[in-house]
Amino acid sequence: MLDNVGKSKPIGIVGLGLIGGSLGLDLQSLGWKVNGLVNRNTSVKRAKERSLATEISTDPQILSNCCLVILALPLEKLLNPSSELINALPQTAVITDVGSVKEPVLKVWGKLHPRFIGSHPMAGTEKFGIEAGEKNLFKNRPWISTPNKESNLEALETIHKLALSLNSNWITTTCKNHDQAVALISHVPVIISAALLRTAGKESNSNLLALSKELASTGFADTTRIGGGNPELGKAMAATNKKEILKVFSSYRLNLDHLEKLIRNEQWDELKKELEETKDLRTSFTRN
Amino acid sequence: MLDNVGKSKPIGIVGLGLIGGSLGLDLQSLGWKVNGLVNRNTSVKRAKERSLATEISTDPQILSNCCLVILALPLEKLLNPSSELINALPQTAVITDVGSVKEPVLKVWGKLHPRFIGSHPMAGTEKFGIEAGEKNLFKNRPWISTPNKESNLEALETIHKLALSLNSNWITTTCKNHDQAVALISHVPVIISAALLRTAGKESNSNLLALSKELASTGFADTTRIGGGNPELGKAMAATNKKEILKVFSSYRLNLDHLEKLIRNEQWDELKKELEETKDLRTSFTRN
Numbered sequence: 001m002l003d004n005v006g007k008s009k010p011i012g013i014v015g016l017g018l019i020g021g022s023l024g025l026d027l028q029s030l031g032w033k034v035n036g037l038v039n040r041n042t043s044v045k046r047a048k049e050r051s052l053a054t055e056i057s058t059d060p061q062i063l064s065n066c067c068l069v070i071l072a073l074p075l076e077k078l079l080n081p082s083s084e085l086i087n088a089l090p091q092t093a094v095i096t097d098v099g100s101v102k103e104p105v106l107k108v109w110g111k112l113h114p115r116f117i118g119s120h121p122m123a124g125t126e127k128f129g130i131e132a133g134e135k136n137l138f139k140n141r142p143w144i145s146t147p148n149k150e151s152n153l154e155a156l157e158t159i160h161k162l163a164l165s166l167n168s169n170w171i172t173t174t175c176k177n178h179d180q181a182v183a184l185i186s187h188v189p190v191i192i193s194a195a196l197l198r199t200a201g202k203e204s205n206s207n208l209l210a211l212s213k214e215l216a217s218t219g220f221a222d223t224t225r226i227g228g229g230n231p232e233l234g235k236a237m238a239a240t241n242k243k244e245i246l247k248v249f250s251s252y253r254l255n256l257d258h259l260e261k262l263i264r265n266e267q268w269d270e271l272k273k274e275l276e277e278t279k280d281l282r283t284s285f286t287r288n
Numbered sequence: 289m290l291d292n293v294g295k296s297k298p299i300g301i302v303g304l305g306l307i308g309g310s311l312g313l314d315l316q317s318l319g320w321k322v323n324g325l326v327n328r329n330t331s332v333k334r335a336k337e338r339s340l341a342t343e344i345s346t347d348p349q350i351l352s353n354c355c356l357v358i359l360a361l362p363l364e365k366l367l368n369p370s371s372e373l374i375n376a377l378p379q380t381a382v383i384t385d386v387g388s389v390k391e392p393v394l395k396v397w398g399k400l401h402p403r404f405i406g407s408h409p410m411a412g413t414e415k416f417g418i419e420a421g422e423k424n425l426f427k428n429r430p431w432i433s434t435p436n437k438e439s440n441l442e443a444l445e446t447i448h449k450l451a452l453s454l455n456s457n458w459i460t461t462t463c464k465n466h467d468q469a470v471a472l473i474s475h476v477p478v479i480i481s482a483a484l485l486r487t488a489g490k491e492s493n494s495n496l497l498a499l500s501k502e503l504a505s506t507g508f509a510d511t512t513r514i515g516g517g518n519p520e521l522g523k524a525m526a527a528t529n530k531k532e533i534l535k536v537f538s539s540y541r542l543n544l545d546h547l548e549k550l551i552r553n554e555q556w557d558e559l560k561k562e563l564e565e566t567k568d569l570r571t572s573f574t575r576n
Contacts, residue, residue: 228570
């Protein structure tokens, strides 16, 4: 559809934060009229100054003639949509979201709209809010879509074209696979990284604490980067993907136990072998 | 001493890998004659091509007229020095090392030489070996020295001047404080990061494994950077700093347990509060 409608109808974006604002900038560059819905008058003003969308309002009716609506809301709001928002979505439009977990989103939105397709464009910076949107955020980044048996295939093809037009790498998978994978590569890392920061911060020897702060270098900064990220997002990930996170956690513990045991038992050659394997593993996970 | 001798005597460097080679380059830039000792003829050739030292040999006698000798050896070799090396060190010279743990080094070297001072210049890249040395590696980086009651104060002052001449930030502390701090900010992070890689790599669902590899992004890459580092170094850190590492480990586990419990009990507001604290903590650890 995306290219068939001749761009005569606008694309709606609900929320103009990092993802929504970046989508607004890119879609306008591609020649689309973009209608942005935000929840505060101050956001309308700033989003207009930044040209994040063509028209911007706090009134959900701005979505009424859109061919496609992208729900770029924080997870909590996405999972508890207002009736004003739901009622303003055209039944003929394709609806998608950008949430970082998919099973709970599908559970809610699969019932709310016949042409809903779950999406997760995996792109980001450390910024958030109305100042965060930037051009080309999605270029060469994965855009995961999680259709199921009930999904409308024409709607899916629209989202496919949307992702391709933003130069994203299109991936389709199941909700479950998606949520398990992000628990492993994103959500659990936040918690193990935060636990390291907490360990460092709780040091009761003040000399040692001061020295540690002085010596902490790029290695510590890298390992703790995502544990020192956006608290609201960390909480939302945990709250919406609890089951998969706890599953990965129990596996992580076994692996931590194993490495600690090698150290306790002074099995240095085995430890070196393990570290050789993890070195190779990292290459296979970060070659993209 | 360093500036008093008028640079009439050379500085010796044992090992011309990342740290030794970088020291050789910088010290020559400062006008010093540098005598490098390496253990293989192929290393002599390549180190000469790279001008890592003024004179380079596999014969320990190259150290015989040095005013200062820097032992830039891997930990294992540093802790098990050959008698040829020990006998070649002038009794009048100041001796220091660059090892990343200090208590075991002092235990060995405190007895071997009357003017030994333990050092740990905290600088590095991912490279190692004869190709790794680079200029200005130590600039604005911490140079930790760990004198004790038996340390020769004139020798300590020489190392102080050495560090300042390389534009390092001079820190003195006890062996114990040093080893505890590096366990916390460097050694344990290697293991928790490696455990995450091991968790990811052991996934038995091949679809999920492939998807995880495709989705792994900067967050995963950062969290696992040091767990995918030099296996030999990781093993040497663990083998030489076991006691402090295990101590930090038990504290880390309590913190991990705490965060996991908040998730299991769905205490989302408490989790958010914790993540706000770790966000602030990270700032205090990485402001340098």
